Amino acid sequence: MCNVGRIFDIQPYSVHDGPGIRTTVFLKGCPLNCKWCSNPEGIREKPQIRFFPDLCRTNCQRCLDQCKKQAIQKEKDRICLDFSKCDLCEEFSCTLLCYEKALRVCGHDTTVEKLAKKISLDRSFFGEDGGVTLSGGEPFFQPDFTNSVLREVKSYGISTVVETSMFAPFETIEKALPFIDFFIFDIKFFEEKKHLEYCGVSNNIILENIKKLTKIARIPLLPRLPIIPGVNDSAENINGIAAFLKGVGLSYINLLPFMKLGEGKFEQIGLKYHLKQIQALPSQSLQKVSQCFSEYNITCI
Ligand code: SF4
Ligand code: SF4
Missing domain, CATH: 3.30.70.20 (Alpha-Beta Plaits)
Incomplete structure (x- = not known):
């Protein structure tokens, strides 16, 4: 059990990080380096x-x-x-x-008890569906801390969601499962070369973990696809992802239109933002992507 971990933000009243109204905790450190990252201040492990x-x-x-x-x-x-x-x-x-x-x-350090207590103060607005979401960065980059926070928060009777890249040893994910009520994971590319180019790491472990997770999980699993125009919205990539999800028995996906949310943040931490030229996805293209998933009987949210 790990009592101390590092976070960089806590956002109450989040409505896009799982069911209902949630308090989202952002953990510091991520092994990926996605060029469109919305929270680049969470990538580095250190403050x-x-x-x-x-x-x-x-x-x-x-x-x-x-x-x-x-x-x-x-x-x-x-x-x-x-x-x-x-x-x-x-x-x-x-x-x-x-x-x-x-x-x-x-980025600052906190203890499991302190964080769980703070989260519990928001209970009055969670309602029936809401609760806490651990996001990042990558929550499983601090596996023991994440596990301990989930366990502690659940002991307060609060519902838990994890948002993850799935880039972690599967044992880590498996260990946390008993304390997770709803699981959100990203799938950005089917092709490994592109994943390496745009996210800095291979996606082999991610795809393998998704296969393993779908075999054992008894909780809702929500795959999420950020659509980056000209980067991962090709018919080849969307077909690859759709066929993969169908193969592991998933029948829905959450599409996230490209928004450049992280652009200013890259500059605020002294990094270059490489996707300045990319424009928002036209609604017809989003429909095309959605149509492609529906051919595999996958519903887009
Ligand atoms: S800018 Fe200067 S004073 Fe501020 S943290 Fe960096 S080294 Fe320290
Ligand atoms: S000069 Fe600006 S950045 Fe520096 S301490 Fe004053 S307000 Fe802050």
Whole structure:
């Protein structure tokens, strides 16, 4: 049992992370590196700095004097952060001095008890269907912590959902199953080469885990497909995914239209966003994807 884990956000009143109204906890660290990630601040395992230039309105320059690494500089009267020079000095001292919250630490440690207690305070708005969702990052990247939180939250009688990439040893997933009420997993590509190119890792383990999970799970399993125009919406990929899901006995899928939710966040943590040119998916294309799944008797949500 692991008592301490690392999270980077808690979002109450979430309505897209499982049934009903939920409190979503975002765990830090993910083995994938998807180019369209909506929460890139969750990829890195360690805490990191996040800079919101628009909030630096007073231009007080307290951070400038504080940074011994010259990572913070002034250019044309504006504060700039050179992420390559920032060594994340131990106390993130610049963030403590930034009263405007333009500089923030992303990621902090918490205990299972503290987190479960905090979640339990939201019970009044969960209603019949709601509860807690563990997301990320990748929840199974901190397997013992995830397991302990699920167990603890269930002891309060709260319903649990996990949102996962499925990139984890299957034993880890299997161990957590008794404490999960609803399971959401991503499936982005059928073809391994494309998965490697856009997500940074092979999808072999993901597909294998889905096959194993569908054989033993007795809870609702919801596959989710983020549709990235020109990247994974080809007929070949959609047919591959549809045939695979049909083969493992799943008859529905949640389609997520591309929204560039993470674009600003990539810049706030000093990373380049590579999908700037991609436009939102036209509704006819979404219908085409949906039509393709229906040919395999798979319902799109
Ligand atoms: S975290 Fe430390 S090294 Fe990084 S910018 Fe702030 S003061 Fe400088
Ligand atoms: S401490 Fe914050 S508000 Fe002041 S100059 Fe630095 S970033 Fe801007």
